[in-house]
Amino acid sequence: MSYYVQGILILAMYNAIAVVGLSIFTGFTGLMSLGHAAFIAIGAYTAAICTKLYGISFIPALLLGGLMAGLVSLVIGIPTLRAKLRSDYFTIATLGFGEAIRVLLENLPITQGARGLPGLYPHTTFPVVLTVFVIVVFVCKNFVFSRYGRMAIAVREDFVAAEMAGINLFNIRLRSLFFSAVCAGIAGGFQAHYLTYIQPSMFTGVQSTLLTASVVAGGMGSLTGPIIAALVFAAIPEVLRVASMWRLVAYGAILVAIMVFRPQGIFGYKEFTFKGAWHALKHLYEKLSGKKAAGQGGTKA
Amino acid sequence: MQMLMQTLVTGLAVGGIYALMAVGYSLIFSILNFSNFAYGGIIMLGSYMGFYSLTLLKVPFAAALIISMLGAALLSFLNERIAYSSLRKRHAPSLYFMISAMGTSIFLENMVYATIGSDYNAYPAIFKQSSVSIFGSTIGKLDLFAIIFSLIAIYIMNYFIQHTRTGIAIRAASYDSEVSQINGVNLSAVIGLVFVLAGLLAGVSGVFLGMKYMAYPTMGWITNKAYISAVIGGLGSLPGAVTGGLILGVLESLVSVYVSSLLRDVFSFTFLIVLLLVMPSGLFGKYLEEKV
Numbered sequence: 227m228s229y230y231v232q233g234i235l236i237l238a239m240y241n242a243i244a245v246v247g248l249s250i251f252t253g254f255t256g257l258m259s260l261g262h263a264a265f266i267a268i269g270a271y272t273a274a275i276c277t278k279l280y281g282i283s284f285i286p287a288l289l290l291g292g293l294m295a296g297l298v299s300l301v302i303g304i305p306t307l308r309a310k311l312r313s314d315y316f317t318i319a320t321l322g323f324g325e326a327i328r329v330l331l332e333n334l335p336i337t338q339g340a341r342g343l344p345g346l347y348p349h350t351t352f353p354v355v356l357t358v359f360v361i362v363v364f365v366c367k368n369f370v371f372s373r374y375g376r377m378a379i380a381v382r383e384d385f386v387a388a389e390m391a392g393i394n395l396f397n398i399r400l401r402s403l404f405f406s407a408v409c410a411g412i413a414g415g416f417q418a419h420y421l422t423y424i425q426p427s428m429f430t431g432v433q434s435t436l437l438t439a440s441v442v443a444g445g446m447g448s449l450t451g452p453i454i455a456a457l458v459f460a461a462i463p464e465v466l467r468v469a470s471m472w473r474l475v476a477y478g479a480i481l482v483a484i485m486v487f488r489p490q491g492i493f494g495y496k497e498f499t500f501k502g503a504w505h506a507l508k509h510l511y512e513k514l515s516g517k518k519a520a521g522q523g524g525t526k527a
Numbered sequence: 528m529q530m531l532m533q534t535l536v537t538g539l540a541v542g543g544i545y546a547l548m549a550v551g552y553s554l555i556f557s558i559l560n561f562s563n564f565a566y567g568g569i570i571m572l573g574s575y576m577g578f579y580s581l582t583l584l585k586v587p588f589a590a591a592l593i594i595s596m597l598g599a600a601l602l603s604f605l606n607e608r609i610a611y612s613s614l615r616k617r618h619a620p621s622l623y624f625m626i627s628a629m630g631t632s633i634f635l636e637n638m639v640y641a642t643i644g645s646d647y648n649a650y651p652a653i654f655k656q657s658s659v660s661i662f663g664s665t666i667g668k669l670d671l672f673a674i675i676f677s678l679i680a681i682y683i684m685n686y687f688i689q690h691t692r693t694g695i696a697i698r699a700a701s702y703d704s705e706v707s708q709i710n711g712v713n714l715s716a717v718i719g720l721v722f723v724l725a726g727l728l729a730g731v732s733g734v735f736l737g738m739k740y741m742a743y744p745t746m747g748w749i750t751n752k753a754y755i756s757a758v759i760g761g762l763g764s765l766p767g768a769v770t771g772g773l774i775l776g777v778l779e780s781l782v783s784v785y786v787s788s789l790l791r792d793v794f795s796f797t798f799l800i801v802l803l804l805v806m807p808s809g810l811f812g813k814y815l816e817e818k819v
Binding site: 256258260302305306309310311312313314315317318319321322323325326329330332333431432435438439442471472474475477478479480481482484485486 | 556561562609610613614619620621622623624625626627629630631632633634635636637638640641748751754755758762789790792793795796797799800803804807808809
């Protein structure tokens with residue numbers, strides 16, 4: 227595999243790690259965060275400071291980054307989730323939180339302010355990212371099909387009914403937030419050691435928005451949908467380098483179009499399977515090849 | 528004491544613009560019950576319209592203000608018709624509205640970035656760099672004009688909503704859209720009107736922001752302050768939005784002077800979160816719990 231393709235895949239996969247984590251939070255509890263770039267930033271800075279200043283080896287540093295992001299998520303999560311803020315208020319609180327973290331990174335001595343941390347060792351290699359990616363997806367899948375995952379889905383669908391059925395809203399939401407922050411932190415560690423430098427300006431509200439956008443575009447309540455969206459969103463700008471200025475314009479338009487025409491996201495609650503894809507293709511072929519399929523009421527993909 | 532007065536006056540001047548933005552934003556929230564993140568993009572485009580009317584068309588300031596108000600109102604109206612009206616008819620959850628709004632905001636901001644460019648455009652000097660002194664503290668003429676005009680605009684808006692027939696329809700719709708429809712309120716028209724009103728305010732705030740800080744594609748981030756002001760005051764409450772805007776402006780200017788201008792934003796966000804913990808619906812919030 228060429229070096230270039232590997233680069234794109236690494237980028238796409240660490241993005242997907244953050245997105246799949248966020249899909250556990252937004253997609254399965256229905257709360258929207260506009261501050262997840264802050265968790266990526268915390269993971270990136272923690273991992274970078276560990277390897278650069280304290281000489282800790284990469285994998286423990288990565289895990290420390292994830293853990294740190296998770297702990298910080300509790301700082302914002304415990305008060306806001308316990309207060310059961312309206313979802314709009316929660317979203318704006320996360321937006322404010324994300325900006326506050328960025329301002330702090332710009333002003334703390336250990337993060338070297340706006341200059342950032344240059345000269346990190348490029349630890350992020352293809353096999354490492356792939357392994358972690360597979361592990362994260364596996365854990366997410368198990369989470370969704372566990373008791374907690376079922377409870378999270380109940381909370382998303384109707385939190386009043388879920389609470390009446392005895393589900394502790396605060397517990398479920400906080401767990402999902404913690405988990406998503408850990409994933410974001412790990413993705414941050416990878417990003418830092420892939421680009422070999424980090425600056426606070428990399429972790430803006432736009433990045434938070436794009437993470438949420440991938441989850442929504444892929445389908446809230448699906449795991450494979452957001453992963454595919456993240457891979458596509460990360461790969462497209464690399465392939466279309468020329469059009470990079472227009473890529474965010476397209477993102478915006480796509481988001482609106484999805485909400486207007488297909489609000490359940492590309493995959494909705496469904497998961498991508500090869501069998502499903504085969505049926506969808508067959509259905510499409512029958513549709514295109516004439517009226518033959520019309521009477522048979524085609525297979526559902 | 529002198530310094531404190533000066534800080535308060537500066538804070539109120541900034542707070543006036545925050546209040547203006549927060550009112551438009553809160554107005555939309557009160558009727559559709561979601562955070563219109565696209566509002567920042569509309570304000571930004573309003574600011575560009577004002578800038579180009581002044582520099583390319585060379586119209587007088589009052590005309591530029593009107594052009595940008597009308598332009599922003601039109602954009603705001605189109606924004607509703609394209610991005611929200613179909614969601615509204617489907618009774619989609621507010622999360623979907625927010626995402627659609629976010630998409631619009633990303634779209635508008637980057638559209639400007641890709642077509643006009645990322646330059647900072649300074650408005651031509653309309654008010655000479657002179658200042659007047661009130662109670663021994665000085666205030667720039669621009670700031671003074673901005674705060675007076677903001678307060679007048681907010682007052683007119685409030686009068687319209689409280690005392691006219693259409694205003695009553697808007698309030699009825701924001702209270703219960705189903706029942707108001709049964710009583711003969713044309714909901715679609717009322718919502719369109721609310722977006723036009725919010726757009727008018729966006730045009731004014733865009734021009735003032737442009738005069739104060741220049742016009743550039745990412746100037747929409749300043750509207751984060753409007754969201755925060757509106758949440759402090761309680762989403763959906765117009766007096767709350769004004770109070771929240773003024774409080775935030777004064778708080779920021781106090782922190783800049785007495786603590787650190789770098790940490791200003793950290794303080795405002797911390798203040799927001801602490802306030803929400805104490806008063807989960809803001810100062811004058813209407814709804815504590817989400818509508819079921």
